[in-house]
Amino acid sequence: MLVDSHCHLDHLNLDDNHSSLSSILDDARQRGVGAFLGVGVDLNSSARLIELADSNRDVLVSVGVHPLQETLPALPEVDDLIRIASHPAVVAVGETGLDNYHSPDSAAWQEESFIRHLKVADQLNKPVVVHTRQAQQQTLAILRAHVNQDVGGVLHCFTETWAMAEAAIAMNFYISFSGIITFRNAAALREVVKKVPLDRLLVETDAPWLAPVPYRGKQNLPGHVIEVAQMVADIKGISYQQVAETTTANFSALFLSGQLFRHS
Known part of the structure; x- marks a missing residue:
């Protein structure tokens, strides 16, 4: 069994060779994917994912307001985040974080939003899902100041350095890799995967x-x-089965306190 630890299920194009979200999920299940973490990009997106999780036992949810916004919204209110993140299908807070590559002009908004998400995660004792790009020192500094290291979180779709990964791991974080590691120009990132x-x-x-x-x-x-x-598996010189078993156990340890599913 394998887990997709970060996907935006409500943003899939259902006209693209598939007739429904159910068929997309069924295809993944038939390939051996046993659970999905649907990640919200704003409060409406998060609510849609909770509805999906209510009817799909293998879909879990992380709720938050993404740091990249086409139109900068009002800062998310802590009370609103707590309310939606308290649903039993919600196992994490985010996606939140900092992005100086795509949107450096909104740095102040991103930092305040990030801190608010971390406060909510701490209050609810849930891990945080962090987006970070070209903001290594700022991201680490905010995590050191505000994250609940007993609970930790994940740096998702990681594209930064081993030094950053190592610093995050020391704060009880996991490092998540995406399809970028298969790209021809990702040799440096594959070296991080090795480490x-x-x-x-x-x-x-x-x-x-x-x-x-x-x-x-x-x-x-x-x-x-x-x-x-x-x-x-290829990068590390180990079996696919070992990667599948270990990353599934890691997902369970981070998001579900060692259990496979939290809701029914």
């Missing part, structure tokens, strides 16, 4: 974006997490 201990590693699709080889140029789907896991 991240397997017991601190997760795999994800970030669907519908960042489809791995051999699907580049097409919509990414949750079932493509298989290719990510296989690349991790």
Whole structure:
């Protein structure tokens, strides 16, 4: 069994070779994907994912307001985040974080939003899902100041340095890799994969974006997490089965206190 530890199920294009979200999830299940973490990008997105989780036992949810916004909204209110994150299908807070690559002009908004998400995660004793790009020192500084290290979290779709990964692991974080590690120009990132201990590693699709080889140029789907896991196995020189078993156990340890599912 494998877990897609980060996908945006409510953003999939259902006209793209599939008739329904159910068929996309069924295809992934038939490939051996046993659970999906649907990640919200705003409160409406988070609510849609909770509805999906209510009817799909293998879908779990992380709720939050993504740091990249086409139109900068009002800062998320802590009370609103607590309310939606208290649903039993919600196992994490985020996606939140900092992005100085795509949106450096909104740095102040991103930092305050990030801190608010961390406060909510701390209050609810839930891990945090962090987006970080070209903001290594700022991200680490905010985590050191505000994260609940007893609970930790994950740096998702990781593209930064081993030094950052190592610092995050020291704060009880996991490092999650996406299909980017299959790209021809990702040799440096594959070196980071080699160094991240397997017991601190997760795999994800970030669907519908960042489809791995051999699907580049097409919509990414949750079932493509298989290719990510296989690349991790190839990089580390271990079996696919070992990657699948360990990353599934890691997912369970981080998000579900060692249990496979939290809700029915």
